[in-house]
Amino acid sequence: MKILIVYAHPEPSSFNAALRDMAVRTMESMGFEVRISDLYAMKFNPVASWSDFRNGHDLSSRQYGMIQRDAYLNDLLSNDIKEEQSKLAWCDSVLLQFPLWWFGMPAILKGWLDRIFTAGFAFDKDKWFDSGLLKPRKVLVSVTTQSPESAYQESGIHGRMDQYLKPIHHTFRFAGISPLSPFIAYGVMNMDDQARRGVLQDYHDHLIRFLKKQVSINPDS
Numbered sequence: 001m002k003i004l005i006v007y008a009h010p011e012p013s014s015f016n017a018a019l020r021d022m023a024v025r026t027m028e029s030m031g032f033e034v035r036i037s038d039l040y041a042m043k044f045n046p047v048a049s050w051s052d053f054r055n056g057h058d059l060s061s062r063q064y065g066m067i068q069r070d071a072y073l074n075d076l077l078s079n080d081i082k083e084e085q086s087k088l089a090w091c092d093s094v095l096l097q098f099p100l101w102w103f104g105m106p107a108i109l110k111g112w113l114d115r116i117f118t119a120g121f122a123f124d125k126d127k128w129f130d131s132g133l134l135k136p137r138k139v140l141v142s143v144t145t146q147s148p149e150s151a152y153q154e155s156g157i158h159g160r161m162d163q164y165l166k167p168i169h170h171t172f173r174f175a176g177i178s179p180l181s182p183f184i185a186y187g188v189m190n191m192d193d194q195a196r197r198g199v200l201q202d203y204h205d206h207l208i209r210f211l212k213k214q215v216s217i218n219p220d221s
């Protein structure tokens with residue numbers, strides 16, 4: 001089983017980094033192969049632009065998404081995009097690790113999706129959802145928040161967490177990648193070391209539960 005971790009946090013000493021390290025340890029102990037795209041460390045460029053296309057692709061009056069498709073099919077995407085696409089093509093499943101920033105992904109991770117999930121590679125006409133081109137991969141979303149769990153209930157100040165995860169899960173579903181049950185570490189900024197160790201243990205157990213299921217679905221990978 002091959003896992004790509006896409007990690008979006010700028011601080012190496014953050015709790016997100018501890019969760020990432022726990023995921024690597026847990027997965028390697030299960031015999032999985034792990035690769036990491038550490039977007040800040042890579043200085044990943046999240047900004048979609050015409051420099052995403054190499055050597056003289058015809059850019060005149062065409063839509064960015066259509067040019068992405070042509071560039072993918074003609075091997076004209078820039079090297080940083082090709083590198084991330086090859087990691088995605090390599091993996092059986094994806095793990096996203098990020099802090100909730102303004103009720104969504106940090107911009108660097110959103111930009112990763114904008115530039116990597118190109119037509120022709122992740123989806124195409126009539127090749128979405130159940131026919132998405134990245135099927136049968138799975139995605140596990142692991143998020144941290146500052147606000148406590150009570151804030152993300154129906155009656156809490158932010159409302160249910162589902163509404164914030166839906167656009168992320170839906171994007172992956174569109175490309176044929178099914179979401180596994182997400183892991184949410186609420187209120188991590190106000191936790192002491194003991195509570196943090198408890199969350200890391202819960203995460204370990206969560207990963208074992210959901211990844212074991214996957215191995216039994218894909219016994220040969």
Ligand SMILES: Cc1cc2nc3c(=O)[nH]c(=O)nc-3n(C[C@H](O)[C@H](O)[C@H](O)COP(=O)(O)O)c2cc1C
Pocket residue numbers: 009014015016017099100101102103104144145146147188189
């Ligand atoms: C730009 C920014 C936006 C944030 N937006 C939210 C938010 O929408 N909801 C929330 O609960 N916490 C929010 N936070 C707090 C982060 O989620 C929190 O700092 C992070 O989960 C803590 O993880 P860390 O210790 O690994 O940095 C935000 C923090 C920053 C810097």
